[in-house]
Amino acid sequence: MSRYDAIVAGAGPAGVAAALTLARGGAEVLVLDRARFPRDKCCGDGLTAGALRGLESLGLDPSAVPSWTVVTDVCLRSPSGREVAMGLPGDGVHAAVAPRLELDAALVDLLRGAAGVTLAEGVPLEGLGLEHDRVRVRAGSEDHEAPFVVGADGAWSPTRRFLGGGGDRGGYRGExxxxxxxxxxxxxxxxxxxxxxxxxxxxxxxxxxxxxxxxxxxxxxxxxxxxxxxxxxxxxxxxxxxxxxxxxxxxxxxxxxxxxxxxxxPASPDPSRLAGAGGRVLFIGDAARVADPMTGEGIGQALTSGRAVARAILAGPAGRPAAVAAAYRRSVEPLHLDNRWAGLLSGVMAHPLGARGALRVAGLSAWTRANFARWMFEDYPRAVLATPGRWGHRALHPPGAYA
Ligand SMILES: Cc1cc2nc3c(=O)[nH]c(=O)nc-3n(C[C@H](O)[C@H](O)[C@H](O)COP(=O)(O)OP(=O)(O)OC[C@H]3O[C@@H](n4cnc5c(N)ncnc54)[C@H](O)[C@@H]3O)c2cc1C
Known part of the structure; x- marks a missing residue:
């Protein structure tokens, strides 16, 4: 039986963000993934400004991703056939494309070199058991223990399934x-x-x-x-x-x-799905269903929720998991607010007239074109106007990542 401060199930972007942040904060972390890297992940490979800033803060070097392609030119086609060309600024990277086969392998490489991280590839999570002050994890026919388990195991989250009684609706297949x-x-x-x-x-x-x-x-x-x-x-x-x-x-x-x-x-913002087992099991990324309901983008949200859960675990006492879960929920409130706004806008885009109107407004002037593109690629939080707490310096014109 091996013991850790936290066990992270899944080494996609969410799991890597959580594990690296935990380890850099001094925690001993076991990361397990049923796959061996490089492994493919079905994805559009699009990196929004939010995702890029998250990758930069983890220390990912774009040169470690051979097909990394910076995007500056965008064209949106409305349901009426009208095409609106847009440019993204050149002060750093505001959008990029990186095949997940390469991107996720480069992220896992950051784990390999990190002090405090034990990486187990090709090792699936096989079961969870709750003790009074810790969680026992069965993986690769071995048992491991930690006060906290982080479910970063994607849309079908085996962690959530093993937890059982977690309020999961049967037959859930994503939004x-x-x-x-x-x-x-x-x-x-x-x-x-x-x-x-x-x-x-x-x-x-x-x-x-x-x-x-x-x-x-x-x-x-x-x-x-x-x-x-x-x-x-x-x-x-x-x-x-x-x-x-x-x-x-x-x-x-x-x-x-x-x-x-x-x-x-999975894109259904719901704070009640972020934690189970009294706060000892916490969910991030697709396992927490935090992708953007308007665009389906989820890499930036996976990184944000991964870093947030790690900070909550590092700051909270291991003996008070409910306080850790509450701190995690509070720290991802802005993400949930952004996703609720995105859900409302998705309602507008559901009707051809709404989508045509939105793109007509976007194409009105050079200013609207530039700002619509930045907003769409999450350069600004979706709900920035509703959250004055985020109106910091250059809130509406932040430089890109890797500037
Ligand atoms: C077709 C498509 C296009 C998309 N396009 C974009 C896009 O362009 N931009 C964007 O930002 N988002 C996009 N998304 C969403 C994005 O792919 C996800 O939101 C993102 O991958 C979530 O990251 P994650 O780390 O939470 O989960 P994942 O990337 O799914 O990682 C989960 C990890 O858990 C592991 N795992 C699973 N089961 C177990 C187990 N039993 N034990 C141990 N490990 C396990 C898996 O092997 C995997 O490595 C797209 C999604 C789809 C389907």
Whole structure:
């Protein structure tokens, strides 16, 4: 039986952010992941300004990610076919694309070199047992103990499942369902520009092409699940989408690589889902369902919630888990507020008229174009106007990451 200050299940962006912050604060942490890295994760690979700032603060060096592609040119297409081109500022990086195969491996490399971190790859979480002052974890046929367990194990969170009685609804499959495929040989505009298509049949979600350099893109689409929706409808939607003339035009004679992959995106802001077992088990990232309900972006939220949970554990007494959980909930309140605003805006974007109106306003002037792009890529918190506490210096024009 080995003992730690905390055990983190899952070494995606959320788990790495939590484990690194804990270890840098002096804690002994066990990180387990059922996968060995590098491993793929079905994702659009888009990094918002919020995600980039989080990666920078963890100490990630972009040169460790071979296909890291900085984005400065964006084009949004409204349901009416109107195209609005936007530029992002050059004072640092405000948006980038990084394949998760490479990005997550580079993040896990930060764990390998960190004092205080024991990394167990290829070791799945197999069970949880609650003792009066600690949690026992079964993983890789061994037992480990810690006062706190952090569930960073993604949309299907085995940690939440093993915890049981955690108020989980049966059959939960995420608020969004999204699919992506890599394409290469892109000759059109999409080779260097990031495209978002607000197609009338996908609203309030969208299709995207995110550039990866060398004529390669991450092409994908998301849909918001509605009652009665069936995953079987995604395959015909996908094959029809890649034949749409305006999409083919910007891809040119590109060809798909490999298969199309699909995965849920959990985006239901709910503070009551952040902790269980009286505060001894805490959830972050997709396991806490904190992705943005308007865009489906979740990497920035995974990093934010990971750092927040670590700070709450470091600051709180191990004997008072409820106080730790309360501190964690308080620290992610702004994230939940941003996500609630995003949910409201998603309601506007659900109707073609709403989406057309939003893009018409966005395209009114050079100022609206620049600021809409920054807001969309989470350069400003979604609910910045409603949270005066975040109106610090340059709140509306922060420099990009890695400036
Ligand atoms: C198609 C698609 C496109 C997307 N596009 C974007 C985008 O462009 N930008 C963006 O910001 N977000 C995007 N997202 C959302 C983003 O991928 C997630 O929000 C993000 O990966 C969440 O990170 P995480 O660390 O919480 O979970 P994950 O990245 O899912 O990591 C969870 C980890 O837990 C491990 N694990 C699972 N089970 C166990 C177990 N039993 N024991 C141990 N370990 C386990 C897994 O192996 C994995 O490494 C997209 C999602 C999808 C599906």
């Amino acid at each position: 969004w369902h999204a699919m992506r495929q890599y394409w290469s040989g892109v000759e059109g505009d999409a080779a260097h520009r990031l495209w978002v298509w607000f197609e009338p049949d996908l609203l309030p979600a969208y299709a995207w092409s995110f550039p990866l350099g060398g004529g390669r893109v991450n092409l994908g689409l998301g849909i918001v699940r509605r009652p009665g929706w069936r995953a079987g409808g995604m395959a015909p939607l996908w094959s029809g989408l890649v034949r749409r003339p305006h999409i083919r035009e910007v891809l040119g004679r590109a060809e798909p690589e490999g298969t199309v992959k699909a995965w849920p995106i």
